[in-house]
Amino acid sequence: MPADHSSSTTPSGITPSSIHTTINHLITALVTIRDPTGTFLLPLPDGRIIDTKGWHDWEWTHGIGLYGIWQYYTLTRNPAHLALIEDWFAARFAAGGTTKNINTMAVFLTLAYVYEETKNPVYLPWLDSWAEWAYYDLPRTRYGGMQHITYLEENRGQLWDDTLMMTVLPLAKIGLVLGRKRYVEEAKRQFLLHVRYLGDVRTGLFFHGWEFNADVEGKDGGKGGVGGHHFAEARWARGNSWVTVAIPEFLELLREGNAEDPVLESFLQGTLREQCEALRPLQDPKTGLWRTLLDVSEEEGSYLEASATAGFAFGVLKGLRKRDLVGPEREKLEEMAVRAVKGVLANVSEEGELLNTSFGTGMGRDLQHYKDIPVTSMPYGQAMAIMALVEYARRFI
Template sequence: MPAELYGVKAVDVHAKIKLLIDGLVNITDTTGEFLMTLEDGRVIDTKGWNDWVSKSTVHRTVDLVNLQTTISQTDVSQEWTHGIGLLGLWQYYELTGDAEYLAIIENWFRDRFAAGGTTKNINTMAVFLTLAYVYERTQNETYRPWLDSWAEWAYHDLPRTRHRGFQHITYLEANKDQLWDDTLMMTVLPLAKIGRVLGRPHYVAEAQRQFLLHVQYLCDRPTGLFFHGWEFTQDQEGSSTSTTGHNFANARWARGNSWVTMVIPEFLELLEPDTNSANADAIGLFLRDVLDAQCNALTKLQDPSGLWRTLLDVPVEEGSYLEASATAGFAYGMLKARRKRYWTGNTESAISAVKAVLDNVDERGELLNTSFGTGMGHDLQHYKDIPVTSMPYGQAMAIMALVEFLRQFM
């Protein structure tokens, strides 16, 4: 095993990952700026981990008094931000076998289950991808009813768009008749994984259909990139034209694209047991081609720094700032796709992105230049105005990119 590759030492990558994990479990919203207040009075902390502070993993001083005050004022939070955070931790646990990280994950779920769960929507489904992996590994039967309940909701009761797409319903918005890139990562992939571990092939088949539908309406065919969202619209009575919908601002948004880059290799890996199925093989080949087109487009849009802009095809001079979480997502997806032989492109772009991610992890373990959670924009300015702050998904996407990079050393 080499100690150094591409000018990067493995020991330094491990050190950065541990810093990122330390930063992850210490993220707090000290101002309340990122709290989400629901109509029923609940307050969801989308930024911090609330009471997820493990003494065994927290090595720097935390103001536990102020943290506890925040906890008492908020719901025991479960959002997509936590879902991606858990996945990053799981992948580092898989790589190292260090039981400490598995304990953090299981303790997080223990606390959520004790609180009685939360509202089912596209984003809150995200955490169950990691739980499915944990259940598969531990066979802890207390997890099975949760996987069953949430997957059955997604399969039967999740609101649908025209053509039965998964409507991107969230805590605050119904987003009627809307398809988003994010849905593939937050709900479709968890449903597929649960289908695998519970032996329910109809979940996997539904996930396949959702991938095809989302690609149909979100892929920008001339570029190979993806628009953030699509909305089905009703024809106006008496109109001389017939339209099926629109892509909002036609935003080729970086993090939305990174979800696609990440989720396709993950889904292709889930399909591997079905390689003898002509249907699965055809869908797999199709998704490989989609990924190839996207990655080829991305390599041409990368900044010399190794980062990508938050609006991929809009210059920095026009307000499209360099964004690190999407960069980490692209690095992860490209490297995994190459390792699994789903993509035959050059890894030079991904290695450059990994180095940029390493450069953007500060001494506190915070991934810098991470944009806050981003709703659907009706114009490009919306994306330019999103603030930059440390977020669990930024930490986790960086962890995932660096974990995948460490596999290069094996």
């Protein structure tokens, strides 16, 4: 896109120049956010301290941050943004990497795209070793689901909707870039497993997590059966938004990588459509945002949350643009997404920070857990806002 962005307005009244100005503010804040109080540091038992808020560390927060910058780079082809991404990887690799888990795998979605473009041989062994770990060595739940292991928790037998974004998409993209079909097929299986166990057929939304009961005996004498639970039965907004983001991203990967699967595509398109239609009546009419617990009211303590709103806006707009969302509801879904984009824009501060972003959220055993999560600017909030605005630009500008 040319540097001298038009000042003409889009159908929703947002000017192209304002979108690019806001995105650049968001990127600047993304790479300069600090945690001077240490409130959001993550101490590990081995003595390491992971800075989840600042830019110069390695966690899922940075993985999503990198992907937001990559999304904007693909729109503008500004070499400064590619350099920003590559500099992050160079520094992290020079420091020796980090522990492999579901969340730290997130950065490799961006790296796979960067390697595909640059063919920098330095990146190849990192992509290879981490993907092999995810395929072979990442702990699995019953029936082979990816266990949501993190820096601090093993989470034995647990499936989280976050996993689709943090590990499944990177594995699929690496498989396509390196020509390893087994990774792509495993990613397909993971999508099916996560939809099966996390989807709420009553509402069309998704629960945050599922845990298999460890004491259910199978007919073969081993642990089997489908006994388990959805913890607090939380239909958590950002967790739902990972699904909204991941489905159209995954379907695009399969198409572009000549790995189409018509049956899976139809299934995931239907899943996405059902979820998006369920989101419509839950959007706050005044702000365009959704609440951190989608179906819990403000009076009951569920606050408005901007990062999930950005994720929903991105996924819906991309689903519409790629024709993954079809049918008579398309116009209403587009109106919903545009209201969400306006809500995101209204929550970007003068300093370029996305306000009303909930902090990283572990699995809750009760709904109060989600209501108590603090609000603070984070790299993923910045990136999700960038992604929403980039997708808005692709659709309307």
